Amino acid sequence: MSKIRRGVSLYSFQEEMFLGQMTVEDCVSFAASIGATGIEILPEQNMPSFPHLTDAQVAEWQAMIARHGCHFTAYDMFLDTKLRKDRLMSDDEQVESIVRDLKLCNRLGIRNMRVLVFVRPDILARCVPHAEALDVHMGVEVHAPWHLEHAWILRTIDEADRLGTRHLGILPDMGIFMKHYPPVWRARFERQGARPEVTQFIVDSHEAKIMAEYTIFEVAVKMQGNKAEVAMAETLRHNQYANPRRLADYAPYFRHIQAKFYEMNADCTDPSLAYDEAIDALVRCGWEGTLSSEYEGNRWIQDVSEVDSREQVRRQHVMFDRLIAQAEARHGTKETA
Amino acid sequence: MFDKYIIDPATLRNTGPDEAPDGFAFETRLGYYRGLTLSMVEELNVGIDGEPVARADVSFDDGAGALTLDQMETAYDRRWAFGAPATILVRRAGGFPKGDHTLTLQQKLRISYMPFPSFNNDEKRISFG
DSSP: OOSEEEEEEGGGGHHHHHTTSSOHHHHHHHHHHTTOOEEEEOHHHHOTTTTOOOHHHHHHHHHHHHHTTOEEEEEEOOOOTTSSSSSOOOHHHHHHHHHHHHHHHHHHTOOEEEEOTTSOHHHHHHHHHHHHHHTOEEEEEEOTTOOTTOHHHHHHHHHHHHHTOSSEEEEEBGGGBBOSOOHHHHHHHHHTTOOHHHHHHHHHHHHTTOOHHHHHHIIIIISOOOHHHHHHHHGGGGOOBOOTTHHHHHGGGOSEEEEEESOOOTTSOOSSBOHHHHHHHHHHTTOOEEEEEEEOOHHHHTTTSOOOHHHHHHHHHHHHHHHHHHHHHHHOOOOOO | OOGGGSEEEEEEEEESOTTSOOEEEEEEEOOSSSOEEGGGEEEEEEEETTEEOOGGGEEEESSSOOEEHHHHTTOTTOEEOTTOEEEEEEEOTTOSOSEEEEEEEEEEEOOTTSSSOEEEEEEEEEEEO
16 A cells, blocks of 8 residues: 555636536545545635534535545645735734634644645744644645745744644645646747747756746847747746755655646646656655645636646546556655654 | 636626616626635726726625625625626616627736735627617
8 A cells, every 4th residue: 555645636626616517526526536535625715605614514525525435635725914905914813814724624624734835934833832732734835936945945844843843844736846848838828929939948948947037038138029928938937846856855844745737648647747756756755645636727728728627637646656656666665754 | 817707798787777777787706716805806997898997886796785896895704705606787877888899807806925916807799789
């Protein structure tokens, strides 16, 4: 039995849910059908009565998940520091909002909470006693352009160490391992008027790992790039390749992964993100947790084609099975560090 | 991320007496991947053929009663749920113009984790009347 479990975030089906083509239960049923039995939810997306869930609604959710042989893995919180136009939330109000989410997370029986990356580490430190009492791990989302060794992320690691807690850590988003520029992004910019020779230059620069600002200057100034070309070049600022080997260094600080992706090839390979290297690193260090699909390709193709999130997620899970098996053949299944 | 879906052109209708409409209405959905408290919907900019409608002439109803954009600024206890249609009401003598016209909508949202506001834009060519 592999230590790496497979799951999906309901975020993956946002196109179909938005359009009323799939219900939440349809998503869970589909996840179960491909063996992705870990369910990550966004209460602010999936629960219309948020934040006022009744006990009956909580029970309905739990029964629905169980009916499909699934289980909850993670709760994605949000923090509306700009709720008011006239001022930011005070520190006390921020703590209160996060504690509200910790309580709902606990009522649902979920033990991992995805914390938005912009939430201040010192605010989270104040929430740690509540997270411990409710037994919820607060994982700060390591989302591109942040990465595992970004100074902002290290502040959370330092807080967790200082407090000696197992209830504060991180939650990596695999978008940080963008080894190749996503073809589906390039195609969208070309439909918006970017010239193929310019998009090729941007793709080549990303492939060569040239620092984004050089490429942006080349495209915007030297090539006199149009709006779509400059916008494409600017995506390089936020989408880079971090070293997947660092996953092993921080493995004790995370129990859940958001398996972001933009497009899967028909042969069930990811053209952009370095899942082969990431899964190898996770298996090698004996990490235990859930790879939770986060399909975010809809916004790149909806102008020209129907979105089929199910097929995309299905392909990603075929890839997970293959890469986990290959890594386990190389490294065996290790005891958790 | 849902720009092209935020105006539902099939719902466009005039309001007020048939013979003398005093405005028009249409349904919209929030172009964002989660629900949002109404206080964070900063602007609902409506336009007809490129001409902006005055802010004071626009109101919003999520089903719990119409609010002006000024009233929405302090609606801290009302949420616009993900994917849920709401109604935009526009005060305009004569209603929506007859014939082929372009209706535009821009939603300006205050998203706390983003350094800048989020804009969702949609434009629909509509034959009306």
